[in-house]
Amino acid sequence: MTNEKKNLTTSWGAPVGDNQNSITAGSRGPTLIQDVHLLEKLAHFNRERVPERVVHAKGAGAHGYFEVTNDLTAYTKANFLSEVGKRTPLFIRFSTVAGELGSADTVRDPRGFAVKFYTEEGNYDIVGNNTPVFFIRDAIKFPDFIHTQKRHPATHLKNPNAVWDFWSLSPESLHQVTILMSDRGIPATLRHMDGFGSHTFKWVNEDGEGVWIKYHFKTVQGIKNLSADAAAKIAGENPDYHTEDLYNAIEKGDFPAWKLYVQIMPLKDANTYRFDPFDVTKVWSHKDYPLIEVGKMVLNRNPENYFAEVEQATFSPGTLVPGVEVSPDKMLQGRLFAYADAHRYRVGANHNHLPINRPKAEVRNYQRDGQMRFDGNGGGSVYYEPNSYGGPSEAPEHKPSAYQVSGTADSTAYDHHDHYTQAGDLYRLMTTEERARLVENIVAAMKPVEKDEIKLRQIQHFYKADPEYGTLVAKGLGLSIPEEASSVK
Template sequence: MAERLTSTSGAPLSTNENSKTAGSRGPLLVEDHALFEKLAHQNRERIPERTVHAKGWGLQGKFTVTHDITQYTCADMFSAVGKTTEVLSRWSTVAGERGAADAERDVRGFSLKFYTEQGNWDMVGNNTPIFFVRDAYKFPDFIHTQKRHPKTNMRSPEAMFDFWAGQPESVHQVTILMSDRGIPRSPAHMNGYGSHTFSMWNAAGERHWVKFHFKTQQGNEWYSDAKAAEIIGQTRESYQEELWNMVEAGNFPKWTMYLQVMPEADAEKVPYNPFDLTKVWPHGDYPLIEVGELEMNTIPENYFQMVENAAYNVNNVVPGIGFSPDKMLQARIFAYADAHRYRIGTHYEALPPNAPRAAKVNHYHKDGSMRFFTNDFGNPNAYYEPNQYDGPVADETVAEPPMKIDADAIIARHKQLEDEADYVQPRALYSEVMDDAERDRLHKNMAGGMAPVSDAVKERWLAVLGKVHPDYEAGVRRALQTGDHGDPSLPVTDDTPLEVDA
């Protein structure tokens, strides 16, 4: 026998079809509280979508340590080979709204929430190892160019290329965005990166700078603009469909986690700013070190609850994993938590996708909207700290070791070299990593994106490309003149490393 339908207070309902009226023709009776409850709830079924990364897809799964990295970190989740940790993933596009098509040319978010025994560690990254800007002052401006024009209410290529032309550090990321890798086939067919420089320290208090890499085991696959347009004409949910079908078939998507590791003192020696988000670390100097395997094997029972309510915070770290002087990273420490408080509410971190699962939560935060839990630690008198009632206290043994480098001096030294340095790695990517066919597709994709742009902005951006490599400018200029935009021959499969030994 089916369960009885009830109100939100648990009272059984006699009907879910017929409204109470004051006669055969109405009007409705105010006492029909179940009807008004139902209508009022429907009006509140949406929460503000994310300002960026609004369209997303998520799975649940696990991470398994396969290699010992305890020489670099004392984080408990890496303490033993074979140890597993529960994970919630979310992948996303950056610019599109929640109703946008999955297969659009855009950077993809790549975020993982590890439910460790020391609390949640959130790896909040992208599918590229770098980003468009290195200073948070420019981030809101950049996002404005990716969103809708205030008058036309349409996306504005003019704004995008005008911003990039005035911010040449963007050319590295734009080159990747306009390359074959700009439209991944699905989240399962793309890599993930922490992008920023983070830090790890071991049980002896020795710090290393690290970069996080997650390499897809499905192989990198991408679509051309033409193929993506064809797919979007058939479905706007191609990523969700592919992930769903893979998991339903038992073909669980997997990634291999690697680290790049830099000794703390090396930050003062390398010829580039290791904390600059627009730069990669050469793999020849800091090769990939294998760590473990990520397997995403479960479709959440309720998408809204577990994926839309998921709140990934770059400030969710655990002892043994920390931050760096990367200015964009430092700003994200504030911005992400602030965004979640606005979007979801004061106690967003206590919702099911965000609450720690393997660690107990003890804090003195009080009251506020939607306070649906208690944390009185068994004694209601312990609601402040310090107290005499055995309330939770801080543990000095988990403190991060002091930084031994002069981060300000490193940033100041490289500030003088930034203008030329901004072209070095995209030049190597263009001339050394890409082959002729890839460069040709890049020229055409770039020209397609620039086609609606004014001549003045085109020339400003072409001048930036010319500083990267004269062939880059010439190839895009030629594609603009001939109107040759895009190559329908993709999808392409390629496991060539994206990162450049510059």
């Protein structure tokens, strides 16, 4: 057995200089399209499984509406938010992240929370989760992360060694890991959990003035979770428990509802806030930026055909409307490409023509042909732009607003490297009973890990977040706290 170093290479054999950080304009970003290694990883990753979704394969969906309950036109010109009382039809898809199409609903996993608003200015998708943060903060690490959640290539079994090895080597995951292993890791039903846009977005008003925002969907039904034992029992008896619960609730007229809130941050605060506001592993303090009510989402109609509506539904955080724009969040920047690209591969280049994805607004563009083009394909109308034949043309008033970027084009991490404060704060917010269950869940999940090296490395992260947190996990695993665990954060 040789210890010779093996260089990671691209698919064309060139050595990779940095596989942890994408190339960005400065440490904050945005991401540069010249990072061909990032593009290759994301594009190849989207094509690894056929035909189910690479992630979020198992899901349930429903139709409903969104009603504006607060006037926020001072912050955004988005038409669907233009007046109190206005209703917009929508479709939502809930999902687990890592499991296959036939996996159980009640596994410990984040839940996808994707909402498609059929607005008068085109579709708008908020594609988030039931957690406000994520495991990683740079899209270049996403394929590797999801590989750890999938099956071992030899045994075809789930692999806790890979899961905890990756997390222990990616300390930015600690905040999300703490949420996942807490009571919130297994919602009682899809109706009894919150949803989040997770990323930072930009709202722009009629005067071109912008603010940074984060979305929060708060369940009207209240938060309810399942214990690990109850979830395992249900998984064996009814693996489609969440899907069935949502369908039956709507069918009998018990319509689930969520209130939508936003946090609003002035643009200038992004440069001085104590955490980088574009880092999706961090939350904004509600004391600093309180929740402001926007409206109410109600689900009141079940799909008539699961495949046509739920399985073929496609969502992307890049599906935007005037008044809503993106931020330099590196994870979001990668998703802008990866999600739409996944749909073009999985469903087809014309996925937006399917009834579940088709906008209510009229579509006028020069995209033609492609597999399964089932409308008139533009007929004999003009098929290029610019043209002299009266075809649709650009609307400069809807050009996205500008924001300044600076720095050297390089593959660099965010400037802020504190992965422990917010995870520790979350731990200390829990009751004694909640902490005990958190530790119990972590210990149970880590016991199958073969290497003590991996366990000890992860214990150091827990300890740095809170000494009690790390000590209790170590005790549960029958290990001692490493001496270096108490080093400076």
